[in-house]
Amino acid sequence: MSLTKDQVKHVAKLANLPLTSEEEEKYAEQLSKILEYVEQLNSVDTKDIEPTFNVSGQENVMRKDETEASLSQEEVLSNASKAENGMFVTKGVFEPE
Amino acid sequence: MFCSCSADYFGKEPNTHTCPVCLALPGALPYINEEAINDCIKIGLALNCTVADKSLFERKNYFYPDLPKGYQISQYRWPLTVNGWIEVVGQDGKTKKIRINRAHQEEDTGKLTHKDSNTLIDFNRSGVPLVEIVTEPDFSDTTQIVDYAKKLQQIFRYLEVSNADMERGDMRLEANISVRPVGQTTLPNYRVELKNINSFRFMMAAVEYEIKRQIAALEKGERLQQETRGWNEDKKETFLQRVKEEANDYRYFPEPDLPKLKISENQINQIKSELPELPVQKSVRFQKEFGLRLDQILVLIESSELSEFYERAVEVGRSHHIDPKIIANFIINRKINIEETAPTEIIEQILESKAGIVEDPGQIEGLAAEVISENPQIAADFKKGKETALQALIGAGMKKRKGKVSVEILKSTLENLLQKE
Ligand SMILES: [Zn+2]
Numbered sequence: 001m002s003l004t005k006d007q008v009k010h011v012a013k014l015a016n017l018p019l020t021s022e023e024e025e026k027y028a029e030q031l032s033k034i035l036e037y038v039e040q041l042n043s044v045d046t047k048d049i050e051p052t053f054n055v056s057g058q059e060n061v062m063r064k065d066e067t068e069a070s071l072s073q074e075e076v077l078s079n080a081s082k083a084e085n086g087m088f089v090t091k092g093v094f095e096p097e
Numbered sequence: 098m099f100c101s102c103s104a105d106y107f108g109k110e111p112n113t114h115t116c117p118v119c120l121a122l123p124g125a126l127p128y129i130n131e132e133a134i135n136d137c138i139k140i141g142l143a144l145n146c147t148v149a150d151k152s153l154f155e156r157k158n159y160f161y162p163d164l165p166k167g168y169q170i171s172q173y174r175w176p177l178t179v180n181g182w183i184e185v186v187g188q189d190g191k192t193k194k195i196r197i198n199r200a201h202q203e204e205d206t207g208k209l210t211h212k213d214s215n216t217l218i219d220f221n222r223s224g225v226p227l228v229e230i231v232t233e234p235d236f237s238d239t240t241q242i243v244d245y246a247k248k249l250q251q252i253f254r255y256l257e258v259s260n261a262d263m264e265r266g267d268m269r270l271e272a273n274i275s276v277r278p279v280g281q282t283t284l285p286n287y288r289v290e291l292k293n294i295n296s297f298r299f300m301m302a303a304v305e306y307e308i309k310r311q312i313a314a315l316e317k318g319e320r321l322q323q324e325t326r327g328w329n330e331d332k333k334e335t336f337l338q339r340v341k342e343e344a345n346d347y348r349y350f351p352e353p354d355l356p357k358l359k360i361s362e363n364q365i366n367q368i369k370s371e372l373p374e375l376p377v378q379k380s381v382r383f384q385k386e387f388g389l390r391l392d393q394i395l396v397l398i399e400s401s402e403l404s405e406f407y408e409r410a411v412e413v414g415r416s417h418h419i420d421p422k423i424i425a426n427f428i429i430n431r432k433i434n435i436e437e438t439a440p441t442e443i444i445e446q447i448l449e450s451k452a453g454i455v456e457d458p459g460q461i462e463g464l465a466a467e468v469i470s471e472n473p474q475i476a477a478d479f480k481k482g483k484e485t486a487l488q489a490l491i492g493a494g495m496k497k498r499k500g501k502v503s504v505e506i507l508k509s510t511l512e513n514l515l516q517k518e
Pocket of ligand 1: 100101102114115116117118119120224
């Protein structure tokens with residue numbers, strides 16, 4: 001299966017990645033190759049086999065409803081490129097009031 | 098939901114209730130909170146849903162600054178509870194069954210504040226357990242929607258799973274609105290989602306506005322599109338927020354970091370047995386046990402606290418032979434503040450107000466007979482089926498005794514005598 005340039009554009013948009021026209025070409029080719037590689041799995045007959053979503057084989061792994069100390073605001077913001085009033089600052093997203 | 102941060106984030110300093118899991122720092126892994134799962138099951142059961150024997154979390158992928166992982170852990174193909182229903186009352190006063198598609202478990206997202214050309218992010222809310230309840234497109238008027246929302250809020254409070262305070266964002270409503278010509282049975286091919294509206298009142302205003310806007314647009318021959326709209330309270334109109342040109346391309350896939358949930362019959366029965374009496378059941382019981390009218394019942398069961406207060410007062414009143422109906426009337430008419438009053442005080446007040454009131458059946462029968470013979474025309478009207486005539490006779494009797502007579506006994510005595518004649 002090969003990925004079209006439009007599909008690459010679509011996926012890039014969903015992931016908010018700005019791609020140049022050359023990059024779109026390049027990734028279409030690379031991603032197509034990856035898909036082809038993974039498609040080899042289709043040669044295996046998986047009729048009557050349940051899909052595996054988790055390899056641990058465990059179920060109902062849960063914790064008690066107990067709180068633990070959170071990180072401090074200072075720690076949390078220490079990696080932020082920009083912070084204001086204790087909050088992360090990012091480029092405005094479209095949401096008119 | 099998947100970390101140990103406190104969910105008591107409201108009004109707290111921003112970014113003080115977060116950890117590597119809810120901030121999506123590299124290497125952090127989710128860990129399911131069992132109580133959240135049980136609460137979600139409770140909600141599902143209260144809404145007559147079936148609890149799935151197998152349930153999985155999935156990743157809902159979208160790119161937005163309120164979502165540090167780039168996906169929200171939610172449920173899609175294997176929700177915890179499905180196929181329920183709830184009864185609501187519409188504009189015509191009739192009861193309608195609203196089908197519940199699902200009540201599933203997910204995590205909340207961070208809170209965004211927009212300032213100038215920037216967006217500020219507080220992740221305190223990120224990762225707080227959130228239950229999403231989805232109905233089928235069964236609502237046909239706004240009265241049904243208000244009733245639905247109020248009933249849900251009441252159920253959450255009875256279950257003690259949430260304060261369900263809309264102003265604080267504990268409970269949020271999203272309405273999908275579309276209109277179709279009278280007689281068309283298929284659903285329209287678009288719907289407008291109303292989002293980020295934080296009160297019942299505004300939501301209803303938005304829904305009503307939107308119905309009018311859509312009808313006007315269709316009548317002008319315009320085509321309506323799939324979009325998200327918000328509510329502008331100053332202008333009293335909805336406004337476009339987002340056009341969904343990439344309609345719901347969330348690329349859901351099972352969350353590989355979380356093993357599946359298997360809910361046993363035993364566990365479901367256990368949770369069922371721990372459910373409190375819910376408003377609907379309480380309403381039926383109050384009618385049967387105390388003979389109350391529906392409008393009285395609706396006031397008394399508004400909160401579980403008030404209904405419990407009422408039942409304690411009934412208990413105390415029993416030893417003084419006070420009719421539960423009198424207690425109901427007393428609490429409702431005097432708008433008793435249950436925070437400041439004890440049930441025993443209610444009974445004392447009722448006893449006081451009854452002091453000097455004639456309750457002797459013999460005396461009252463004499464009075465009733467007098468009233469009937471003095472008002473033959475009204476008595477005849479009642480016998481012909483004019484129910485309100487009885488009120489006039491009761492009024493006449495009360496007047497004769499200057500109000501010092503038991504209304505309940507006078508009423509039943511009058512009814513008896515008139516039926517015998
Ligand atoms: Zn956390």
